[in-house]
Amino acid sequence: MAWEDIKRQITDSDVWRSMFRHGYDDSARNRILMVSGNVWLHLHPSKVRRHAVRMRFTWCMGGITFLMFLVTVVTGIYLMFYYRPTAEYAYADMKYLEFDMPFGMLMRNMHRWAAHAMVIAVWLHMFRVFLTGSYKPPREFNWIVGVILLVLTLLLSFTGYLLPWDQLAIWAVTVGSNMGRATPFLGNEGPGAELLGVNPIYDARAFLFGGGEIGTHTLMRFYILHCIFFPLVTSLFLAVHFWRIRRDGFSGPPL
Amino acid sequence: MAARKGPPIDDKIHTWPYLVRSEFLCAIFTTLLLIVWSLLVDAPLEEPANPTRTPNPSKAPWYFLGLQEMLVFFDPWHAGVVLPSLIILGLMVLPFIDINPKGNGYYCFKDRKYEIITFYTGFHILWISLIIIGTFLRGPGWNWFWFWEPWDAHKVEAMTAVDLPYLLGVRDPVLTFIVGGASVIGFFAVGTALMYWWIIRLKGKEFMQRWGAVRFGLTSFLFLNMWAVVIKMLMRHLASIKYVWVTPWLNI
Numbered sequence: 001m002a003w004e005d006i007k008r009q010i011t012d013s014d015v016w017r018s019m020f021r022h023g024y025d026d027s028a029r030n031r032i033l034m035v036s037g038n039v040w041l042h043l044h045p046s047k048v049r050r051h052a053v054r055m056r057f058t059w060c061m062g063g064i065t066f067l068m069f070l071v072t073v074v075t076g077i078y079l080m081f082y083y084r085p086t087a088e089y090a091y092a093d094m095k096y097l098e099f100d101m102p103f104g105m106l107m108r109n110m111h112r113w114a115a116h117a118m119v120i121a122v123w124l125h126m127f128r129v130f131l132t133g134s135y136k137p138p139r140e141f142n143w144i145v146g147v148i149l150l151v152l153t154l155l156l157s158f159t160g161y162l163l164p165w166d167q168l169a170i171w172a173v174t175v176g177s178n179m180g181r182a183t184p185f186l187g188n189e190g191p192g193a194e195l196l197g198v199n200p201i202y203d204a205r206a207f208l209f210g211g212g213e214i215g216t217h218t219l220m221r222f223y224i225l226h227c228i229f230f231p232l233v234t235s236l237f238l239a240v241h242f243w244r245i246r247r248d249g250f251s252g253p254p255l
Numbered sequence: 256m257a258a259r260k261g262p263p264i265d266d267k268i269h270t271w272p273y274l275v276r277s278e279f280l281c282a283i284f285t286t287l288l289l290i291v292w293s294l295l296v297d298a299p300l301e302e303p304a305n306p307t308r309t310p311n312p313s314k315a316p317w318y319f320l321g322l323q324e325m326l327v328f329f330d331p332w333h334a335g336v337v338l339p340s341l342i343i344l345g346l347m348v349l350p351f352i353d354i355n356p357k358g359n360g361y362y363c364f365k366d367r368k369y370e371i372i373t374f375y376t377g378f379h380i381l382w383i384s385l386i387i388i389g390t391f392l393r394g395p396g397w398n399w400f401w402f403w404e405p406w407d408a409h410k411v412e413a414m415t416a417v418d419l420p421y422l423l424g425v426r427d428p429v430l431t432f433i434v435g436g437a438s439v440i441g442f443f444a445v446g447t448a449l450m451y452w453w454i455i456r457l458k459g460k461e462f463m464q465r466w467g468a469v470r471f472g473l474t475s476f477l478f479l480n481m482w483a484v485v486i487k488m489l490m491r492h493l494a495s496i497k498y499v500w501v502t503p504w505l506n507i
Contacts, residue, residue: 034270034275044275049268050266060277060281063278063281063282064281067282087304095300108298109296109298110293127374130371132361132362133360133363133367135349136358140350147346147347154318158316158319167303167310168299168300168301171309171313172313174313175315175323178331179322179331179339182332182336189332191332191504213306
């Protein structure tokens with residue numbers, strides 16, 4: 001049997017047709033079906049502005065931010081298989097990950113650099129959106145969602161910073177969390193601390209740390225925030241963000 | 256092809272293949288770049304965590320170094336809590352205080368001069384350049400070291416900073432409090448008045464009425480706070496001023 005016949009038999013089968021409802025015909029109708037009939041691609045409208053597709057206009061930074069998020073999810077799951085979030089094991093697991101685990105070092109490098117790239121890309125995305133005035137009506141609310149996502153990106157990165165449990169990690173997180181101690185009214189060193197009676201083991205920073213000092217309890221807390229809570233919340237806001245872009249039209253004022 | 260200037264027209268093309276194609280290429284290129292970078296540069300891993308040995312300098316993650324740099328000029332409750340909250344709040348209210356209908360969906364500078372200059376000041380000067388300073392120019396004791404200077408942990412910096420009222424010759428504690436308070440409140444009062452006058456001159460009374468008191472109040476408050484940061488930085492660097500207003504509860 002010729003190759004073409006086999007191909008036709010497969011694509012004409014009931015199973016195939018139940019999954020894929022259209023081929024790759026280059027017709028206007030099919031181009032639209034490609035987008036509207038695909039759960040991932042239908043995040044796009046079926047038509048977009050010509051000028052808005054150009055790299056010079058979009059910089060593609062929002063897409064790159066999302067790509068970096070996906071990379072950290074995939075590499076992060078791989079790292080989670082080998083990492084135990086307690087002070088006793090965490091650092092040893094990092095070493096194991098780097099030296100013994102297949103592709104461990106590459107996965108860790110990709111996870112860390114993608115996280116940094118995500119922070120930079122989300123800033124550039126915000127900058128581009130500002131420059132094209134794309135926060136103006138009708139996209140005001142989506143800009144707010146974007147600001148929330150920016151904060152979530154920083155929180156994701158910050159909670160992940162502690163997990164290697166090396167000197168860099170605990171001291172960077174200590175310095176970064178000292179603001180909790182200085183929060184007005186809620187931190188033990190902030191103005192108005194005596195009003196609510198907060199103290200070093202019962203204030204905003206202790207809530208973040210799970211105790212008065214940074215320790216194994218903090219590691220567990222940051223691990224859960226980093227691997228479950230923030231990724232989940234971020235995914236929810238991403239869904240809203242993308243949906244709103246779709247509803248409000250891609251790039252450019254409503255016509 | 257030059258980026259279009261001016262409001263776009265209805266020039267729609269199909270998402271498949273045009274947009275999907277460039278997204279796909281962009282994703283492949285970025286992933287490749289990331290993999291090559293990850294093969295060449297290893298993520299840092301220092302000695303095991305030791306809560307009894309504080310490194311000098313201790314730095315926050317690089318993206319927070321702008322805020323850590325603020326600790327030089329402000330107390331932690333302001334640098335670490337109030338300023339970041341104001342940044343987030345300021346970004347969130349941006350679409351509501353900017354009611355200029357021009358520049359929606361295309362690049363242009365002429366129609367949105369003041370918006371763009373303000374954003375540049377906040378984003379490039381205050382956020383990015385302070386991160387660069389915090390990363391490369393701050394060494395042990397958070398002292399300033401130029402790129403070519405070795406990080407000397409025993410560098411001695413004379414503590415010569417004084418409070419603004421002291422510099423003005425005020426020694427009496429009550430008067431110090433009053434002068435400091437008058438300076439801070441005066442800055443915001445005069446600043447708000449100047450902004451009001453400036454916007455009326457620039458845009459006219461009709462615009463101010465349409466803009467409304469809430470938008471004007473929010474904008475001038477955020478705008479003045481941003482410039483207060485710049486002014487406080489200059490005061491410290493050029494005139495060694497530590498605080499403007501010293502109170503028993505908090506210092507500004």
